[in-house]
Amino acid sequence: MRQYSIPAPVKETPLKPDKGMNHKDTDSFYVPDLCRVRAVFMLLITSELLVLVLAIVQAQNSWIDWNYFGLLSLFVQWTTLTSAALICLLRPRLARMSNSRATMTIAAIVLLDVLAFSLFADSVLHPQPGVALWQGIAKKLLLALLIVLMVLRYFYLQHQWQQQREAEMQARLTSLQARIQPHFLFNSMNTIASLIATNPEQAEEAVLDLSELFRASLRTDDQLIPLNRELELCQRYLAIESLRLGERLQLEWDIQPGLGQQVIPPLTLQPLVENAIYHGIQPRPEGGVVRVEVSAKDHFVYLLVQNPAPESTERQHQGNRVALSNTQARLQALFGEPAVLKHSRQGNTYTVTLRLPRRSINTSNRQSRNRP
The missing domain is CATH 3.30.565.10 (Histidine kinase-like ATPase, C-terminal domain)
Structure with a gap:
């Protein structure tokens, strides 16, 4: 019968951590990284669906008010992009805050952004400000506050679910790592005991191999x-x-x-x-x-x-x-x-x-x- 030898262990290249960066705070922050293309894309799609619903509700003589849809889309998309950019830049600082303070800060950023774009848009469309103009801006601010609070609540629940999922996965890993079967340990110890008298060098190598196996079973961080x-x-x-x-x-x-x-x-x-x-x-x-x-x-x-x-x-x-x-x-x-x-x-x-x-x-x- 053919005998195949075990190849020599491959030397592992040590992992070098990034210097000057601490990612623990940002990893535990419940708001996703809005610098990522996928996160921004999902925000744009969600906001556009909301605009579509509002345009359908606004229409009186047809299914959708296209003029309202176009103007509101332009306003909402620019507001979403600028707010996401600001939150992305400030995310490391927001991550060091408490959840309640970070939520209020993000809400303030979005409201200030909405206010700035509302004043700019209304100054172009309605050069003469009036009471109705300020009422419209107040409605936009209220609607923006409700939306951002709902979105942040969704992010928070997603973050909690992800943490629970990771905890369950870690528990599975710990359970699996603890499952080095007793019969393997007993058989290995008997084999090592029989080698001590006849081949002590081989017995020593077996002890080192066995210790490395148990060291791996106790390493639960990675x-x-x-x-x-x-x-x-x-x-x-x-x-x-x-x-x-x-x-x-x-x-x-x-x-x-x-x-x-x-x-x-x-x-x-x-x-x-x-x-x-x-x-x-x-x-x-x-x-x-x-x-x-x-x-x-x-x-x-x-x-x-x-x-x-x-x-x-x-x-x-x-x-x-x-x-x-x-x-x-x-x-x-x-x-x-x-x-x-x-x-x-x-x-x-x-x-x-x-x-x-x-x-x-x-x-x-x-x-x-x-x-x-």
Whole structure:
């Protein structure tokens, strides 16, 4: 039988934090970053829909008052863009305020903006000011105040929902990281004990590998890590299992170069490799091959884990359900719809495939700091 050696661990490039910038305040601020094109686009679309509703209500002899729609669209779009630009520039300062004070400041910015554009527009359309003019401006200010308060309330609820979602995801990660199975620990300790007398150097390496596995299980701060760190963890795990299973465990690695800084949630690939051994190799007296493949195509990175299919389908389903469901939930929370996890069985081969959007660790850090 062929024996495949485990490749040497890839050295990890340390991450250098940005100097002179503190993003903790802006990350916890409930108002999204209005410097982002998507946020501004959504504001413009929402405001234009509101203008359309007002134009339909204003019309008397037709479905819509197009003159009113055009003038109001011009006024609202300019007000929205200038207000978003001011809030974007002041966001670092607003983030250091309390939520109530930041809300009042944003409302004041929008009202002053509306007042300035109202005075300018009315000075052009109605050169002679009067009581009716000031009543119209007061109505615009009242309407703007109600709208901005509703929008800020929506932002606040979205922020609360996002924090709850991240807390649930962190709880899932903590639960998964604590799930290093007791039988693996006992088997590893027995293997190490048997090696102490015959091969102390190999026993020492196994102890180091085991300690690194448990260190990773206790590290709960990182939501995303470089792929090379996850691969190194898998290599350490497989090195321990190779000591126990011997020639029954054969490994195939096919790692495309240049993907070491691809981001991946911690303990995503290792549980899949663990399931491959527990359900595909351990029950078989003759053992089998576990194949780990990483490749990139277009804007995605594909991670594939293959192992001999277990004889019992029910056992396979029960054993993989927790790991796959946890992994799928974490991928969806971090990457959204572009991230896909699927598993299939073709003949005697069971395959789990992960598809992640291609993103380096530095790019991901910048996006996480700018996310709403």
